[in-house]
Amino acid sequence: MLTLHHLNNSRSQRILWLMEELEVDYDIAFYQRDSVTNLAPDSLRAVHPLGRSPVLSTPHGAIAESGAIVEYLVHNYAKDVFATPTEAEALQQYWFWLHFAEGSLMPPLVANLVLEKARQKGSKPFFIKPITDKLVDGILNAYYGPNLAQSLRYVESYLSKNTWFAGDEPTGADVQMIFPLESLVASGRAKDFAAIQSYVKRVHARPAYKAALEKGGEYAYA
Numbered sequence: 402m403l404t405l406h407h408l409n410n411s412r413s414q415r416i417l418w419l420m421e422e423l424e425v426d427y428d429i430a431f432y433q434r435d436s437v438t439n440l441a442p443d444s445l446r447a448v449h450p451l452g453r454s455p456v457l458s459t460p461h462g463a464i465a466e467s468g469a470i471v472e473y474l475v476h477n478y479a480k481d482v483f484a485t486p487t488e489a490e491a492l493q494q495y496w497f498w499l500h501f502a503e504g505s506l507m508p509p510l511v512a513n514l515v516l517e518k519a520r521q522k523g524s525k526p527f528f529i530k531p532i533t534d535k536l537v538d539g540i541l542n543a544y545y546g547p548n549l550a551q552s553l554r555y556v557e558s559y560l561s562k563n564t565w566f567a568g569d570e571p572t573g574a575d576v577q578m579i580f581p582l583e584s585l586v587a588s589g590r591a592k593d594f595a596a597i598q599s600y601v602k603r604v605h606a607r608p609a610y611k612a613a614l615e616k617g618g619e620y621a622y623a
């Protein structure tokens with residue numbers, strides 16, 4: 402039996418989606434973020450030393466990293482749906498998007514989150530605020546902002562020509578890409594990107610996605 406260690410409002414929601422698509426038997430162990438720090442509870446560290454979600458307990462041990470978990474599930478359970486593409490071009494796209502999601506798209510999103518938190522914390526006393534703002538805006542404008550904008554344009558251009566990320570059917574690459582994209586749509590940062598918005602709607606319309614949302618509980622994309 403598989404157990405997904407599921408943190409509220411986290412990347413493990415996409416693993417639930419995949420397990421619903423694959424119709425595998427699984428349990429969910431629920432964890433709640435700390436209301437002040439937003440971090441995972443220490444109990445998750447007892448399951449895997451990294452203490453981050455998702456973690457999947459399998460007959461072979463505990464595995465972390467959503468990309469690795471997607472590969473594990475696809476390798477062991479995908480037959481007719483969500484299988485690794487066999488056609489060469491689709492397979493190449495599969496590898497690319499599977500890794501692009503966490504390797505290139507998530508880092509500027511996480512940096513943005515951390516820097517905006519630093520901006521809030523650094524807004525008192527009031528005379529510090531202009532300095533904090535200048536520092537945060539400087540870092541965002543110099544690197545993370547343009548980096549994210551370039552990635553968004555690339556994803557938009559790809560999705561304006563393709564329904565799914567790797568081939569004609571959804572795959573693990575879509576499972577990896579949905580988390581950053583739904584966050585970008587929910588926060589309004591993808592408002593000028595029609596293909597990305599349609600794509601997120603397309604995923605959200607899938608019965609397995611809806612079933613996963615019901616099972617996972619609270620999930621605020623942004």
Ligand SMILES: N[C@@H](CCC(=O)N[C@@H](CS)C(=O)NCC(=O)O)C(=O)O
Nearest residue numbers: 411412440441453454455466467503
């Ligand atoms: N690259 C990892 C990131 C894992 C990660 O940072 N997960 C977040 C939730 S989305 C987490 O557990 N945050 C709470 C914490 O770090 O304490 C993955 O894709 O699994």
